[in-house]
Amino acid sequence: MYRKMESIAMLLAGGEGSRLGVLTKSRAKPAVPFGGKYRIIDFTLSNCINSGISTVGVLTQYQPLELNEYIGNGQPWDLDRLEGGVHVLPPYQRRRGADWYKGTANAIYQNISFIDRYNPDYVVILSGDHIYKMDYSKMIDFHKQNNADCTISVIDVSMEEASRFGIMNANDDGRVYQFEEKPKKPKSTKASMGVYTFTWKTLKHYLELDEETGNSQNDFGKDIIPAMLANGERMFAYPFEGYWKDVGTIDSLWEANMDLLKPDCAINLYDTSWKIYSRSPVVPPHFIGSNAKIANSIIAEGCTIEGEIYNSVLFHGVHIARGAVVRDSIIMPDATILEKAKVQKAVIAEDVEIGAEALIGFRADEINKQSFGITVIGDGVHIGRKSIVMEATMLDSDLPEVKAV
Amino acid sequence: MYRKMESIAMLLAGGEGSRLGVLTKSRAKPAVPFGGKYRIIDFTLSNCINSGISTVGVLTQYQPLELNEYIGNGQPWDLDRLEGGVHVLPPYQRRRGADWYKGTANAIYQNISFIDRYNPDYVVILSGDHIYKMDYSKMIDFHKQNNADCTISVIDVSMEEASRFGIMNANDDGRVYQFEEKPKKPKSTKASMGVYTFTWKTLKHYLELDEETGNSQNDFGKDIIPAMLANGERMFAYPFEGYWKDVGTIDSLWEANMDLLKPDCAINLYDTSWKIYSRSPVVPPHFIGSNAKIANSIIAEGCTIEGEIYNSVLFHGVHIARGAVVRDSIIMPDATILEKAKVQKAVIAEDVEIGAEALIGFRADEINKQSFGITVIGDGVHIGRKSIVMEATMLDSDLPEVKAV
């Protein structure tokens, strides 16, 4: 009954994302809001459909409720297909027992039967925490031309950054001869983006082999790729050019949002031939009041802005009261900033309320703002009137009102 | 963002269903085919939408892949709603750890936040392995009229059967004063159908209490209901009349299928005001060949019948070759019975092939067929030419062809 698909995509969305702190306390990392109206996963899902890949498995296990609900039937991404479409794949029990996903490779291993249904020639392995626009069909074409077993998408990074990445050392024809995980002395600047195309027959073989290996961590980067290299499989580095950012930390998440505000923003969201789709809230356009000031900012629908917004990204349903000032910040859906509160270099999560005259991201010296750390206020936290939250704080509980003595 | 729902349904579909043997080896019990074109869960899902309940959580953990795929976006049951609709709820990891569902009550407990989103007044708890047509809205009305905390749907069984069920002992006004699980000497014949309506506030309280109870099995029948009774909550028995069958064993599954063939079948599937919905295969109508004989049988679309069919239920895509004889059997999707094979009192699972002249469900004496045990051939099994499978066998692996000596 299943239609053969040439290529399908498997999206790894199971990680806990602990480096995003309070933002991933009750949601999986790919469900973290980004760029005023998106979730991180929107980029990867939109890349899939725009690349003509209409069968996508999303592997989840950590706090998947919000992500499941968000993905739903896949309709916002045109992934509610008669055959294929998007499928959320949690771990499950079999008669011989139940396992949580042990590693990225094990997660795919546990879903071999899902993949086999579509009898694909190629499987594209993706991460759910990257911001980029990429045509996977070009990578698959490259893979086919090289008659490759595995193609790893790589991006040029600076020599200094290279030691933070998995580095692919390749010949001139792109064939990879060595893979180094976070090398101290990188031989090249070709960093793996965590985007792989595998010939499914070969991958399946290595996944099964890997399961039998006692001390394996069942991880693509640590186990599968090295094993394939060691066996001399045809592995190629596919050079990707364009904007790409791993938003796995508070700093990188903040930076990637700020990148959108640059006039020469490297990631063009206005290109109608490569739309980034998302699930839209049901709210009216935003309203800008008579006393508002707005400069260099992104503002989503459903906001009411009476205060001042500089250099910030506001998600839908945010209320900024009169006299409040928001600077260099990200304000997630349905947060409220009350009168004369000041928010600077902060990430304010969903449903937060910042009391009147409160100060978020404060530093005594107030000089060299560039060096300020990022302040994060977790979902639903209420900050009382006139409270002060110091810069580089991560707050997960309410702060009471500060009463005059 | 969530719309309040007066009532939502939670469907327990997580059990292993081990009494169905090979039929549930690789699928959850609610996904077992039934009645020529249905899966068991179709009855409960159709009851929900026909009763006006459009928010349904399906709790899965054992082999949910096929069930997930089958439920999909809920469209076949009109449960692809803007708000609410059907949601598959597997267990998941939280920051403080991960748990599989420990019992029926624990499964609901782990999804309190899902239920709370819709802020329902009432929660209907259902099982995924019953064949019946029931208007839950009438039960909810009864629950409201009684100002009840919990209403348990009960069905009259014979006194002999009563000791196999959970029995509700109730006053004349329907108020339950005692619950006995499989009593040796039943005081009444009101058997619990495993269909409950709870006032959500009360249930939530008892679920939380139950989690704190160290030696609880976290089960509705064993823990929650007794605890509520002990505390004197208002619990009522709602008398259900009509066809109801638990199809948790091979015998009861076979019987329930055979019930459909009776001319005065107690469950009317032709009633257009209470349709049972299912996901339809994409196949043409069935074809009956020139030499076929058919009597008292149900045949789904996409079948090709050249042989003889008596008193049997055939699912879509079944091929019965010339001279083959099928009697008192259930033939699941895409099975093939080759020339002159004989199948009697058997359940033939999906994609099985029965070789030419093979004999399924054979007993040497061939007398008193009523007493024959049911033979079950598991998914995808191939039975070789002229092989013989004895009655009451459960077979999970191929049988080779019997060659002439």
Added chain:
Amino acid sequence: MSGRAFGIIFSNMHDESVHELTSQRTMGSIPYGGRYRLIDFVLSNMYNSGITKVGVITKSNYQSLMDHLGSGKEWDLSRKREGLFILPPFGRAQSGIYKGRLDALIGIRSFIHRSTSDYVIMADCDTICNMNYSLPLESHIANKADVTVICKQRHCDTADTMGDVAYMSDKGGRVSELVMDPPQAGDYDIGLNMWIVNKSFLENILDDAQSRNYQSFERDILQQGCDKYRIFKWDFNGYAGHVNTIQQYFHTNMDLLDSDIREELFFKYGHIYTKVRDDVPAKYSDSATVSNSMIADGCTIEGEVENSVIFRGVSVGKGAKVSNSIVMQGTKIDRNVKLNYVIIDKDVFIKDNRILMGFDSYPLYITKGCVV
């Protein structure tokens, strides 16, 4: 109210009263409020009132309406049972182009007949409000009415009553007389072009209308039948914008700059749903200055905007100033353009340095797709 009533929406009624906006579209698909079409309000109200079967009667110019409605899934009306039905002319052998409301209803008799609900909610698209139809339906049932007319009390000047119907009633709300275009100034209960009708009553009057060749529901049925039928009014107390002239269209948009009206219109009894377009959020540059305006997704604002409603995907260039204006989807306003009291339809291009000025009482209208 699920199952008790079904809906019929007339998408083309009153097209001629705002002919500027309806030359390429139906009344129902007139853009409004930055991201909506007029039909979104009546459809969302029906959905929020629990109505699960809605027929939309179309006459002409309805391709954009069909594109907008699609399968109805944005209003949760994409269903196997019931759901959204678009009812175009020539759909059946019997039906041609409709002349009036009764004619249109006669064309969809089998749709009406097949419905299992006892009540019909009929509505045009020219009223913008957030209403829960359960309330007038309760009143309709309590009154044992044949027809309940949804009204709003309004002061009428003699100059500005074109198309208005005033319903005179006794203390119990029973309608005794209909006055078309009230000739004297005063406070009247003006109909909002929404009616609740008993299904069986409707089928009877359609039989009658067909044999007597009646055309107008108001004139031939209601006005003539005040004595014969039980016609009641129900007073709506909320905000009701009315689009009967291009001036009214302008002011009804400007009403959205009032936060109380916004709050009521978009949230009171439920959300207002519309087609999803997947635009990016609005982006403001360093040079943007915006006050008292409503701005939709996909806009790029580099100039000045005040007291305006800006639809999706509009760009306002550096040095441009948009005041007291409505700018529809996809319009591009170049540098240093000045606009005051202007209604710009979709996909217009206003070049560098152009200046366009209307008046409060006579806003300038710029046609869809043109280059100025």
Added chain:
Amino acid sequence: MSGRAFGIIFSNMHDESVHELTSQRTMGSIPYGGRYRLIDFVLSNMYNSGITKVGVITKSNYQSLMDHLGSGKEWDLSRKREGLFILPPFGRAQSGIYKGRLDALIGIRSFIHRSTSDYVIMADCDTICNMNYSLPLESHIANKADVTVICKQRHCDTADTMGDVAYMSDKGGRVSELVMDPPQAGDYDIGLNMWIVNKSFLENILDDAQSRNYQSFERDILQQGCDKYRIFKWDFNGYAGHVNTIQQYFHTNMDLLDSDIREELFFKYGHIYTKVRDDVPAKYSDSATVSNSMIADGCTIEGEVENSVIFRGVSVGKGAKVSNSIVMQGTKIDRNVKLNYVIIDKDVFIKDNRILMGFDSYPLYITKGCVV
């Protein structure tokens, strides 16, 4: 082929040739093969060929077609981008009732213009086949053709050619002449009313047609343009049922009793999709006798059925005998009825003991909804 071509389906063409069946419906919505409508074949072929944008041109009687197609989700054409578009008359200010194929295409010029694909596949609904359009498209591209005509070689008697168009071509397949209703018996390449056309070529000839008031695509463009344009044929070698008369309709249904034809038609290049109806499976009683017949879901068979095609939800009573007949959805055949060579439309009730007989060459047709 995704993206390379889009589809245009003419749902009303040739309605008049089977006027019995089209008095309440379009050609596209004629029931066929127990559970299908004719349009299912061309739509499924397009889906199976990877086409993701399809416009369906309707003219009249299309309410049943709209109900059948819904949002297009059964053919995976319910999409945000592209998908299924129903293109009725009067949809735009410019478009009225179409007179011919060119007229209809002119009415949907903006739909054609907006498509980003280079090729258009145009098809009527009167041919039943399982075809992968990628194959003729490859041929079209290789030939650098303006138009590729999909043909099937068939023997024509002089008596039975009404409406057939024979395409004469050279060895390379380039069409040199069109012969309407071939006057002499013989083997001809008969067009299946399916064409692959370059989008830009189509737009050009529509300009031309509008200014010269051309009506017929075949007569005015293809027949006149054999020298001017690069017109090629492509031979289809599979099964192609054709519904041009009620006799052909009868035989094309009976063809389904051949297992090779069934296998090809329903599975060769992909499945044939249709609207889901949620019927129960067919039920046979102890007294049923069935041979060489196709029987759909929802039937209850207590009598005898042979050499027949029985649609969904039909009941055949005890003692009844249905031979060589087509019985459409929802028809009830009472006890002891005898039918031979009869086509019964939907929802008919044949009472006790009635006997109806037609001939192989002249099957009796019973109108939808009547009681016999």
